[in-house]
């Protein structure tokens with residue numbers, strides 16, 4: 001499913017998106033498929049699947065550790081696409097690949113995009129590929145009809161925002177605070193107005209992520225944006241519970257809790 | 265060779281360089297670029313830097329004719345004595361320049377990465393001189409290997425933060441410093457120690473280090489009446505070598521040789537990114553790096569902690585691809601031989617990093633008799649004595 005389509009659907013239903021981030025191959029390669037399907041079953045609207053990288057500059061300790069564990073298990077791009085091929089038929093929600101530039105570059109950008117198309121992944125985010133370096137990349141993604149998600153942060157100037165909005169598709173990933181991934185407490189005062197200002201220059205949905213890890217944060221963020229992204233919180237939960245019985249059910253319960261559905 | 269604008273406006277040296285960083289850092293890089301452009305035009309900035317370089321750091325450094333070594337190898341060898349600078353290495357040229365820039369920008373906190381601790385000490389030194397708060401990231405493994413430098417930084421009032429992630433060495437310290445910068449971007453200045461990282465760092469560091477080559481050029485012309493046949497320097501990130509090479513860029517009759525760390529050997533762990541690596545993106549720039557088939561960064565090894573890094577500055581990648589410089593590899597054991605050679609023949613104990621360059625002179629001597637060579641002696645060897653003892 002395309003991201004664009006998902007947001008249209010949510011809009012019709014008057015809902016805001018809940019997006020879950022997980023690293024591929026964590027805690028083991030075989031788990032990824034089951035985790036994705038469990039997240040889908042618990043009502044997550046979209047999955048962001050991270051490609052593990054040895055030197056993740058924008059990630060805090062939780063995702064760093066998960067990525068390094070995944071790499072130890074041999075979680076490479078070939079296996080990522082094999083996994084995605086295996087769930088292609090059961091996956092009803094959009095999936096976005098999130099990667100650092102070097103693994104993508106080394107694998108071959110066109111080859112990577114060809115595979116993405118084959119496994120019907122609709123979107124891609126490259127953490128360390130800012131607008132300034134994206135010309136060639138954008139040309140290629142358009143050829144393969146992939147939706148390109150970009151970050152906007154509290155430090156992004158107005159003039160940059162306008163440029164980024166032009167090359168963005170699917171949604172805008174708004175980074176909640178200047179910082180790396182990992183649970184944080186943050187204030188909503190400037191954030192709310194930043195997102196409101198951004199809405200003035202784009203029709204695209206705006207989703208907020210980085211640091212979000214409590215149901216209250218999720219609820220608040222959804223009140224002024226089009227969706228929320230939760231990463232480290234879920235990754236930490238997986239790391240702590242995957243050895244337990246009924247792990248997948250526990251994961252579903254946890255996601256429902258974050259998603260504000262425990263009272264439903 | 266016509267001198268192209270290096271780097272271009274987008275921070276590229278040919279196909280290498282750029283700004284491959286998370287969006288949060290773009291504004292900080294733009295701010296830095298603007299400030300640097302202004303500082304460069306500012307006469308007072310120039311004068312201040314010149315003053316500190318001469319009165320505080322000890323510039324100009326001598327260009328010393330190494331008579332015994334020259335006789336032994338059958339060529340004419342001049343050593344550019346960066347080892348005589350305050351704090352014992354060329355690193356202070358860059359840290360003085362950048363600390364003035366940080367002051368110019370009104371920043372109150374300095375962060376930096378360090379491997380051997382040489383850059384860390386040079387940063388702690390200037391931070392305390394200018395009264396700025398200073399946090400230095402250092403891999404837990406390097407902290408173990410370089411205790412004396414850790415202590416030096418602490419005496420100077422810096423906080424040394426151990427990095428436990430990844431391989432616990434320089435590359436991880438660099439990643440951690442960048443993460444800190446992403447988080448505290450508004451008030452913090454990241455003082456990068458080599459010609460690596462996103463634009464404009466490779467430009468800024470090369471410019472501040474170019475004082476090495478400018479002096480050497482003047483000195484060799486005065487002493488020999490001609491330009492050298494070869495310039496030789498060790499290459500970690502690439503700052504002492506580019507500092508020496510860059511002012512000679514247009515004089516194509518002067519050949520550049522960059523000496524990389526061969527570690528245990530080419531088929532084994534090493535840190536020779538240009539000789540053994542492939543093109544990729546690490547720490548914000550496209551350059552050569554040591555990586556596996558999946559684009560994951562490889563573990564490295566060198567006896568010289570200052571060379572133990574899986575990447576290299578983009579300007580070197582450009583010099584390699586354009587053929588302006590040649591890159592060679594010297595292994596741990598050979599570097600030790602270079603270390604002993606200079607200590608015994610000249611009474612100068614080099615750091616293990618430039619000991620790589622010294623060793624290479626033996627090979628260069630076989631090419632022709634009587635070559636005129638300038639070598640960058642980038643640092644002194646005190647910091648390495650405990651490592652040398654282990655290899656006895």
Ligand SMILES: Cc1ncc(COP(=O)(O)O)c(C=O)c1O
Nearest residue numbers: 382500501502503504570617643
């Ligand atoms: C004495 C000395 N030489 C050389 C280097 C390598 O760095 P670069 O290649 O940037 O000159 C270092 C780094 O710590 C050093 O301490």
